Amino acid sequence: xxxxxxxxxxxxxxxxxxxxxxxLTIHDGEFVSLLGPSGCGKTTLLRIIAGLETATSGDVRxxxxxxxxxxxxxxxxxxxxQNYAVFPHMTVYENVAFGLRMQKAxxxxxxxxxxxxxxxxxxxxxxxxxxxxxxGGQRQRVAVARALAVEPRVLxxxxxxxxxxxxxxxxxxxxxxTVLQAAGTTxxxxxxxxxxxxxxxxxxxVMHGGVVEQIGSPVEIYNRPATRFVGGFIGNPPMNFIKxxxxxxxxxxxxxxxxxxxxxxYEVILGMRGEAVELAPLSTGLxxxxxxxxxxxxxxLLTGSIHxxxxxxxxxxxxxxxxxDTIGLKLDRNRITWLSPESGKAYPALTA
Amino acid sequence: xxSTKPAGFISSRRWLLWSGIAALCAWVLVPIYLVALGALGGxxxxxxxxxxxxxxxxxxxxxxxxxxxxxxxxxFLNSLAAAGITVALSILLGAPAGYALARYxxxxxxxxxxxxxxxxxxxxxxxxxxxxxxxxxxxxxxxxVGVGLIHTVLALPFAALVTQGIFLGVPKxxxxxxxxFGCTRIQAFFKVVAPLALPGIVATAVFAFVISxxxxxxxxxLTVRNRTLTAYLLTVLSESPMxxxxxxxxxxxxxxxVFIFAVRxxxxxxxxxxxx
Numbered sequence: 001x002x003x004x005x006x007x008x009x010x011x012x013x014x015x016x017x018x019x020x021x022x023x024l025t026i027h028d029g030e031f032v033s034l035l036g037p038s039g040c041g042k043t044t045l046l047r048i049i050a051g052l053e054t055a056t057s058g059d060v061r062x063x064x065x066x067x068x069x070x071x072x073x074x075x076x077x078x079x080x081x082q083n084y085a086v087f088p089h090m091t092v093y094e095n096v097a098f099g100l101r102m103q104k105a106x107x108x109x110x111x112x113x114x115x116x117x118x119x120x121x122x123x124x125x126x127x128x129x130x131x132x133x134x135x136g137g138q139r140q141r142v143a144v145a146r147a148l149a150v151e152p153r154v155l156x157x158x159x160x161x162x163x164x165x166x167x168x169x170x171x172x173x174x175x176x177x178t179v180l181q182a183a184g185t186t187x188x189x190x191x192x193x194x195x196x197x198x199x200x201x202x203x204x205x206v207m208h209g210g211v212v213e214q215i216g217s218p219v220e221i222y223n224r225p226a227t228r229f230v231g232g233f234i235g236n237p238p239m240n241f242i243k244x245x246x247x248x249x250x251x252x253x254x255x256x257x258x259x260x261x262x263x264x265x266y267e268v269i270l271g272m273r274g275e276a277v278e279l280a281p282l283s284t285g286l287x288x289x290x291x292x293x294x295x296x297x298x299x300x301l302l303t304g305s306i307h308x309x310x311x312x313x314x315x316x317x318x319x320x321x322x323x324x325d326t327i328g329l330k331l332d333r334n335r336i337t338w339l340s341p342e343s344g345k346a347y348p349a350l351t352a
Numbered sequence: 353x354x355s356t357k358p359a360g361f362i363s364s365r366r367w368l369l370w371s372g373i374a375a376l377c378a379w380v381l382v383p384i385y386l387v388a389l390g391a392l393g394g395x396x397x398x399x400x401x402x403x404x405x406x407x408x409x410x411x412x413x414x415x416x417x418x419x420x421x422x423x424x425x426x427x428f429l430n431s432l433a434a435a436g437i438t439v440a441l442s443i444l445l446g447a448p449a450g451y452a453l454a455r456y457x458x459x460x461x462x463x464x465x466x467x468x469x470x471x472x473x474x475x476x477x478x479x480x481x482x483x484x485x486x487x488x489x490x491x492x493x494x495x496x497v498g499v500g501l502i503h504t505v506l507a508l509p510f511a512a513l514v515t516q517g518i519f520l521g522v523p524k525x526x527x528x529x530x531x532x533f534g535c536t537r538i539q540a541f542f543k544v545v546a547p548l549a550l551p552g553i554v555a556t557a558v559f560a561f562v563i564s565x566x567x568x569x570x571x572x573x574l575t576v577r578n579r580t581l582t583a584y585l586l587t588v589l590s591e592s593p594m595x596x597x598x599x600x601x602x603x604x605x606x607x608x609x610v611f612i613f614a615v616r617x618x619x620x621x622x623x624x625x626x627x628x
Contacts, residue, residue, distance in 0.1 A: 050528075050532060051531075052528050052531070052532075071531070071536065072528075072531040072532055073531055073532070073533075073534045073535060073536065077532065078532060078533065079528075079529070079532040081525045081528070081529060082525075083523070083525060085523065085525035085526050085528065085529040086529075087526060087529070087530075087544055088526075088548065089544075089547045089548055098530075098533050098534075099533035099534055102533055102534030102535060102539075103534060146533070150533065150534075
């Protein structure tokens with residue numbers, strides 16, 4: 001086990017810059033997700049750590065030693081691939097044992113490690129079978145067991161659950177968390193699925209266009225997005241962004257005045273989570289025109305507009321708002337994120 | 353099948369399938385059967401009319417007599433040797449080329465692929481004279497090795513391009529997984545890629561074998577005494593009685609059939625190769 005330091009990694013494919021100076025530190029035993037839409041560079045970064053791709057410039061260190069230039073096999077890591085990459089010509093046992101056999105481990109240790117990993121992933125009944133007799137979920141378990149069996153310093157996972165169906169994905173997600181917590185391995189996990197990242201990670205690095213937009217705990221990222229992109233990417237519904245005018249350092253939200261950040265100009269973007277509001281009388285609240293009201297059972301989802309800008313708001317299921325209504329909203333001041341309209345970056349959180 | 357199709361549809365589909373299989377089998381087997389009949393029927397069997405199509409009065413004697421003809425066995429062995437050289441060289445040279453084409457991007461990859469095929473663009477008839485001259489100079493003229501080399505040239509483009517497709521069919525992730533879990537590139541190739549590509553490589557070998565076995569022109573031009581079977585039969589059979597010709601034909605067909613039958617497991621397996 002070891003920490004990983006990613007130091008100003010750049011990667012270009014011809015004229016295309018896949019990674020623009022990415023720096024990131026992942027602590028020993030930590031589970032960090034690289035989250036972002038496809039093409040954001042997250043898989044490229046993972047493959048650079050693995051040595052399957054060479055960086056244009058920059059350094060990667062594991063446990064204080066640079067691993068750039070080392071062969072993949074000498075980096076002391078294990079990887080779980082998106083489409084499992086389980087060897088079809090070997091039994092499940094031999095698949096899980098593969099890494100140990102390459103390390104020339106003696107049979108006793110191989111057996112012990114394989115049985116341990118197989119036990120964790122519940123694949124003991126299939127050890128004698130060939131992968132083509134297994135379902136996708138079982139193959140993925142084999143792939144994870146193969147990775148854990150070598151007790152790697154660092155475990156890399158490249159969208160390991162994306163090929164599974166929704167139900168199985170949920171089940172495997174919970175199980176992965178249990179297994180990896182027990183193993184305590186430093187893990188880098190690439191995904192485009194925010195619920196996976198939120199549920200599994202100690203910290204999430206949100207990537208976009210070859211840069212890390214923000215790194216932080218799931219709660220931090222959800223509540224205090226550093227950029228407009230992060231707020232819009234994380235959460236369902238995504239964060240609402242309303243452009244509002246600033247006068248005398250104040251922003252009017254219905255009848256209320258809220259202090260805007262000190263550095264704000266004439267206009268500022270008010271970032272607001274859909275559930276960080278409550279219903280208020282029209283006279284004092286911020287006016288919202290409801291276009292569609294969708295009762296979801298657990299909550300009520302309203303789609304409409306504030307100041308002619310599209311918003312989505314979540315209210316308790318008990319509220320009775322109908323499509324076409326106009327309602328007043330009271331914002332939760334502590335949960336507002338102010339963003340600059342020019343740069344799209346968040347202003348530092350106000351202390352009050 | 354969750355949807356229930358009308359029974360008539362299914363049975364007509366099955367009928368179509370089996371009649372197709374029967375037609376294809378007949379397409380291959382009937383000529384072989386007739387050739388065998390001619391070879392084993394002796395003089396009477398060949399000239400008998402109308403043909404019964406039944407194996408009447410056959411014996412192995414005419415065929416054995418044919419085998420005893422001077423030069424037959426030697427040319428048969430020559431053919432086997434030439435085909436062996438062709439198979440070995442075209443796999444040893446073609447498979448690495450195919451692997452490189454499948455896995456690496458290099459400058460001039462497309463032109464290389466085209467160039468490989470271009471070796472087939474020159475008709476052997478044009479090359480025959482210069483080849484003969486150079487072979488005489490090199491001491492390769494009238495040798496089995498020389499014929500094997502020429503057949504390798506004929507088979508190599510196919511070997512390179514077919515193995516390229518085979519290696520493309522082995523997912524790159526499997527190779528990368530092997531690297532991650534402790535293999536060098538070469539170890540990964542032999543532990544993971546080669547076993548999965550084996551059926552396809554065997555199929556390529558069969559192909560190279562058949563190309564060499566069937567080739568007549570180069571073998572005829574480049575040899576005088578050490579003829580391959582095809583070249584030998586071409587010169588001898590035109591002056592032979594009919595049942596000799598059939599015996600020669602059968603002898604040309606049989607090794608291919610036996611060889612393909614021996615490696616059929618790999619040929620069938622080639623369709624299962626893309627399993628993850």
